[in-house]
Amino acid sequence: MLSNLKPQAPDKILMLIEEFKADTRQGKIDLGVGVYKDPQGVTPVMRAVKAAEQRIWESQTTKAxxxxxxxxxxxxxxxxxxxxxxxxxxxxxxxxxxxxxxxxxxxxxxxxxxxxxxxxxxxxxxxxxxxxxxxxxxxxxxxxxxxxxxxxxxxxxxxxxxxxxxxxxxxxxxxxxxxxxxxxxxxxxxxxxxxxxxxxxxxxxxxxxxxxxxxxxxxxxxxxxxxxxxxxxxxxxxxxxxxxxxxxxxxxxxxxxxxxxxxxxxxxxxxxxxxxxxxxxxxxxxxxxxxxxxxDEALRADWAAELEEVRNSMLGLRAQLASELRDLSGSDRFDFIAEHRGMFSRLGATPEQVAKLKSEAAIYMVGDSRLNIAGLNKDTVPVLARAIIDAGI
The missing domain is CATH 3.40.640.10 (Type I PLP-dependent aspartate aminotransferase-like (Major domain))
Structure with a gap:
């Protein structure tokens, strides 16, 4: 029976993750996977989550x-x-x-x-x-x-x-x-x-x-x-x-x-x-x-404060990237990046330009040119901006 199964098309984003892992180039940048990362490239456990888990561990009496x-x-x-x-x-x-x-x-x-x-x-x-x-x-x-x-x-x-x-x-x-x-x-x-x-x-x-x-x-x-x-x-x-x-x-x-x-x-x-x-x-x-x-009032306040830190970090990266691209391109055509919200922006690049970013600059993003803003930090923003201009986007 199982031999009758047909191969399924692999998930493109998961494929991109594996391709990024296999890339041995120094300075590679992952802008594909849809998870938040802090400036150190880590997806952290929030303070309130750790505190809540500790409280649950101490008080929970059943796993029914x-x-x-x-x-x-x-x-x-x-x-x-x-x-x-x-x-x-x-x-x-x-x-x-x-x-x-x-x-x-x-x-x-x-x-x-x-x-x-x-x-x-x-x-x-x-x-x-x-x-x-x-x-x-x-x-x-x-x-x-x-x-x-x-x-x-x-x-x-x-x-x-x-x-x-x-x-x-x-x-x-x-x-x-x-x-x-x-x-x-x-x-x-x-x-x-x-x-x-x-x-x-x-x-x-x-x-x-x-x-x-x-x-x-x-x-x-x-x-x-x-x-x-x-x-x-x-x-x-x-x-x-x-x-x-x-x-x-x-x-x-x-x-x-x-x-x-x-x-x-x-x-x-x-x-x-x-x-x-x-x-x-x-x-x-x-x-x-x-x-x-x-x-819990205290836990909720701490969680909301840390969430604001995450949100403002992404807004800061958006503003920095838009500014770098404005300076390099001499135009305001990338200002939309600062206006967009959330983890993602779509650059409007062609698949060929996205492939060029990967092959020449070790910058990974989804083929439709969706980039994960949270995959950046203040040091990689100028690298991405230069690569975008060099790719002709």
Whole structure:
């Protein structure tokens, strides 16, 4: 039987990681992998996470199963962080295996509710969005999003495309820090998106993977909260990997905002059912770290302060890179890098130019020219800037 398996296409980002490891050149720079790194190139364990784990280790008396939907403390704390004032009698929630698991369960829930749905997804988007939908056999269409000339959002084209979504379809939106482009909608534009979805009856699925990495914890949740207040039904997939730095703990959550309490109860039961069919009980350690931090005033304050340090570090790197490129190019064509938010920016380079960066300068980034700003430090920014100019970008 197993010999009948067909080889699967390898993940391009994972391939890039292995290629980077095998490169023996001194001074090589990894801007491909999507994890935060400090100036020393380390993805650190946050202070509050260490303190929370110590507290859990000292107080935990059992490793028995949690509920199918995860612990209530975690789900309630995350609902407060992400949504704040949304009526709880309309909100169902589910602990998941990372934000990726939340996306998968959201699509499974949508299929249970409407087997004939289509997903509208930005062009470009996080590659795993497309991979998951293709594997599931979920039909999708891409809506125009990124303007390769301005490196900003082509909002007129986006509005035209998402207006084609029908009642019961899903429109997948990035809540903040768009991956892979770093180009975000303004709140005024989010209001227009909400109006379009109100008219069509399509359901937004918001992927909120980077809350706190863009303009701040509250600011990065503003668009999601706006949509939740305007629309009767909203799906939200959130991740704790980045903002808590607990990548390997695979801690995520799915929210389903329903039209009324009866629909909320149906959603909650269906979501628990989906967990049971997939991995049964969700992992608890990362969720318990998060709930311990969010429900303790001192831990939460320390976590929020360190998250701000991370965010400001990335903003500083963006400003430095844009300034270096302005000086080297004698133009403002790279100023978009300082305007983008989150870990990523898309340079708008050709695959050939990206390949030249790798072969001639040992600078690794994804083939679509997405670069991880957090992979830089103040010493490597000038190296990258010079390489970008030399590559003719």
């Amino acid at each position: 199963y949690t509920g199918l939907a995860g612990e209530a403390d975690y789900r309630n704390a995350m609902a407060q962080m992400v949504l704040k004032d949304v009526p709880t009698d309309r909100l169902a929630s589910l602990a998941t295996v990372g934000g990726t698991g939340a996306i998968r369960q959201a699509l499974e829930l949508a299929r249970l509710a409407n087997p004939d749905f289509t997903v509208y997804v930005s062009d470009p988007t996080w590659p795993n969005h497309l991979s998951i939908m293709k594997f599931m056999g979920v039909p999708f269409v891409e809506y125009r999003y990124f303007d390769n000339d301005t490196r900003g959002v082509d909002f007129a084209a986006m509005k035209e495309d998402i207006a084609k979504a029908k009642q019961g379809d899903i429109v997948l939106l990035h809540g903040c820090c768009h991956n892979p482009t770093g180009a975000n909608l303004t709140l005024a534009q989010w209001e227009e998106v909400a109006e379009i979805l109100e008219k069509s009856g399509a359901v937004p699925l918001i992927d909120l993977a980077y809350q706190g990495f863009g303009d701040g914890l509250e600011e990065d949740a503003a668009a999601t909260r706006l949509i939740a207040k305007r629309l009767p039904e909203v799906l939200i997939a959130a991740s704790c990997s980045k903002n808590f730095g607990i990548y390997r703990e695979r801690t995520g959550i799915l929210f389903a905002l329903a039209e009324n309490s009866a629909a909320r109860d149906l959603s909650q039961g269906s979501m628990a059912y989906l967990n049971r069919q997939n991995y049964s009980f969700p992992p608890d350690h990362g969720a318990r770290i998060v709930s311990t931090i969010l429900t």
